[in-house]
Amino acid sequence: MQASPDTHHLVVVGAGFGGLQLVRDLAGAGLRITLIDQRNHHLFQPLLYQVATTILATSEIAWPIRRLFRERADVTTLLAEVSGVDADGKRVLLADGGAQPYDTLVLATGARHSYFGRDEWETFAPGLKTLEDATTIRRRLLLAFEQAERETDPATRQALLTFAVIGAGPTGVELAGIIAELAKQILWREFRNIDTREARVLLIEAGARVLPAFPVSLSDYAQAALEKLGVEVLLGRPVSDIRADGVTIGTESVGCRTVVWAAGVAASPAAAWLGIAADRAGRASVDANLNAPGRPDIFVIGDTAALMTADGKPVPGIAPAAKQQGAHVAKVIRARLAGKTAPGPFRYRHQGNLATIGKSAAVVDLGWLQLRGWIAWWIWGIAHIFFLIGARSRVAVAWSWFWTFISGQHSARLITQGRKAPERKP
Structure with a gap:
């Protein structure tokens, strides 16, 4: 059943790893949730380079946002571009001139390319x-x-x-x-x-x-x-x-x-929208609960947020960090709605760094364990398949990798963009 208009309204901008984790963890919380993204799909960015290099098809690493939440009557998905935030009026401003009011706002707008001034x-x-x-x-x-x-x-x-x-x-x-x-x-x-x-x-x-x-x-x-x-x-x-x-x-x-x-990458303009301090990469400075300073009703998570770990290093802009932040903010929101004490400050738990080099070599740094070569490649592959959404995607990606390995061929080598071919004259 759809939530009442009087229900506390949460607006989430961005359906990346952080935003998706947040909305999932708030299932059954009694909220009315509006999820806004300028694209209609959630993208598994860690495998994006395999689309660029002809190994995977686009449909194997992206999923329509509406499909992901089709069973959630409390979630409304909007395809729109956000142009700013009216924090005093508690409205998200849209590029087409519209606006979306909120009671609580979470900005999970990710990052973009940085060309260092060029x-x-x-x-x-x-x-x-x-x-x-x-x-x-x-x-x-x-x-x-x-x-x-x-x-x-x-x-x-x-x-x-x-x-x-x-x-x-x-x-x-x-x-x-x-x-x-x-x-x-x-x-x-x-x-x-x-x-x-x-x-x-x-x-x-x-x-x-x-x-x-x-x-x-x-x-x-x-x-x-x-x-x-x-x-x-x-x-x-x-x-x-x-x-x-x-x-x-x-x-x-x-x-x-x-x-x-x-x-290089630079954060989205969320800090400018809110008029708050940002680091050199444009990431918004937030407090230990991922709130914008002086704005307990606004959270900033993922690549958009500047936060330090317990040992004084920046929280990295990677998928596990964004997911952990989304989960933390969900706990904070649930506690506030229930009138309970919010959980302690956000603590990032590093799960390791992984990178692959070709189809049979990789490096894995888990802190306490470092691996390289074939076994690292298997760990890298299993970890990425595990985080994909749905059994179909896991099977499809695993099959594409298996086919590439045994055949030596990439399966997504179609040139599908560019100028339209001229029409033949009768």
């Missing part, structure tokens, strides 16, 4: 945060090989067969490894005028090592595994320019037609 680079170097980003990158990758097959100029052909990934965190490492496998192990039998094994895959990192959040031993292993796949790892080499025809690394210009940005 936003013009986005045209030539898309990041990887949405399904649209993934399919755009996939299209550029596949078209580069198709165009190289027809190209007769050696310099232009080499530029088409050069792929640059900027940023050597988990996303950059995973992208570079799969692109190298695609070029050097999968596609070479299918072309006649080019040898895709001669493709260059560059992983460019301004810092001193790949996977800087991992222990040095795992970082060194990851670099060696990448180089074994044929990736050129360029460390301590910041990018100074990105153009349609290439990148400049320090003072060296490299012809390159496909560039992927994995170097």
Whole structure:
């Protein structure tokens, strides 16, 4: 039965990991919940790079939000873009001029790409945060090989067969490894005028090592595994320019037609909406209960929130952290509605860092245990399948990985974006 209009109204902005966990944990709490997102689907971002590199289809890592809550009469889903918050009037402002009143508000609006003040680079170097980003990158990758097959100029052909990934965190490492496998192990039998094994895959990192959040031993292993796949790892080499025809690394210009940005993110403008302090990445400063300062009716969670762990380090912008924050805020809201004492301050429980390098190697850092190689790859795969939504998605992803492993082929290599083919004249 649908909740009464007089019931306490919770508005949640963002259906990512944090927002989804929050709404799920508030089932049966006697609330009227409105969930607002600018897209109609929840996205499993940790596997987004596998859509970009032709391993998985979009439907295997994304689910319609309405379907997820079709049995929850207390949840109303709205497809809308939020443009601001009227905190004094207790309204969420929408880009189309509408507004959504609330009694309690949770902002779980995630992060976006950061080009460190060079936003013009986005045209030539898309990041990887949405399904649209993934399919755009996939299209550029596949078209580069198709165009190289027809190209007769050696310099232009080499530029088409050069792929640059900027940023050597988990996303950059995973992208570079799969692109190298695609070029050097999968596609070479299918072309006649080019040898895709001669493709260059560059992983460019301004810092001193790949996977800087991992222990040095795992970082060194990851670099060696990448180089074994044929990736050129360029460390301590910041990018100074990105153009349609290439990148400049320090003072060296490299012809390159496909560039992927994995170097930085910035929070959504939630802090600006609320007029509160933010850190250098734009994340809103919150108190120990994830409330905006001076606003007990407003919570900020996930990549949008700036919070420190017990040992003085920032809570990382990863899925487990967002889910833990969503669960904590659900407990706080339940306690307040029941007139009970709220739980203690939020405590982040680190569950480890994982990254994969190609289809048979990975690194896992659990703090008390560090693993690499084949066994780490299995742990990485099981962990990701476990967090997928629904048995169908788990089976589909497991099957895609199994097929890729035994056949050496990727199953999602369709070029589906771009200009519409001209209509034939009668």
